[in-house]
Amino acid sequence: MDMRLLEVYPNELKFTFQAKKQESCTIQLKNNTFNHVAFKVKTTNFKKYCVRPNMGIIKPLSSCEVTFTMQAQSVAPLDMVCKDKFLIQSTVVPIETTIDDITSTTMFGKSGSKNIEETKLNTIIVIPNVEPLRKEVAIEVLDQSNDEQMEELKLKITKLEVKLHEAMVAISKLEQERPSNLKAKSFKNNCSIL
Numbered sequence: 001m002d003m004r005l006l007e008v009y010p011n012e013l014k015f016t017f018q019a020k021k022q023e024s025c026t027i028q029l030k031n032n033t034f035n036h037v038a039f040k041v042k043t044t045n046f047k048k049y050c051v052r053p054n055m056g057i058i059k060p061l062s063s064c065e066v067t068f069t070m071q072a073q074s075v076a077p078l079d080m081v082c083k084d085k086f087l088i089q090s091t092v093v094p095i096e097t098t099i100d101d102i103t104s105t106t107m108f109g110k111s112g113s114k115n116i117e118e119t120k121l122n123t124i125i126v127i128p129n130v131e132p133l134r135k136e137v138a139i140e141v142l143d144q145s146n147d148e149q150m151e152e153l154k155l156k157i158t159k160l161e162v163k164l165h166e167a168m169v170a171i172s173k174l175e176q177e178r179p180s181n182l183k184a185k186s187f188k189n190n191c192s193i194l
Helices: 099-104 130-193
Strands: 004-011 010-018 021-031 036-043 049-052 056-057 062-069 087-093 117-126
Touching: 004 087, 004 117, 010 021, 010 062, 021 036, 021 056, 036 049, 056 099, 056 130
Parallel strands: 010 117
Antiparallel strands: 004 021, 021 062, 036 056, 036 087, 049 062, 087 117
C-alpha cells in the first residue's frame, strides 16, 4: 500500500448555504512522513472562496488546519449542486524551505517538481437545519411580545398612579371638609331636638 504525503480529513468540503452570509468549513492536513511537506491549495473558482492558509509547510508527523470561506451568495446554486472543486498539491521539501521559497518559485507549476501529489476535494452545499432558526424566530417574537406587553403594563400602571393620586386628593379634601361637616351635622341634630 502506497502511503500518501498528506492525509486530508474530511475529504470533501461542506458549506451550509445561507443567503447573503459567508460560510466556512475547515479541513485538517496531516503529514504522514518524516519529511517536511509543502502544500498549495488551488480552486476552480478563486473569486468565490478565500482559503487560509492557501499554502504552507507542514513539519514531519504534524498537522495543519485549512479554513475555506465561501463568500456571501445572494442565491443558492441550482438544485443545491456546486461544481466548484479544490486541488491540494503537496511535495517533499528540504528542511530549510520557507514560505517565500514556495511563492517565489514554480514549485507547484508545470515546470516545477516532478513529484507532486494531488488530492481533489469536491464541494457540497447543504441546506441549514430549520429547527434552530424557528426557535430563534420564536424567541424574537416572544421578545417583541414581551416588549409590547411591558409597554401596555407601563401604561396601565401610569393610569393607576393617576387614579391613585386623584383618590388621594379627594380623600384629603374630604378630611379637610370633615370637621365642618361634623359641625353642620351636629348643629342640624341640635336644631331638630328643639
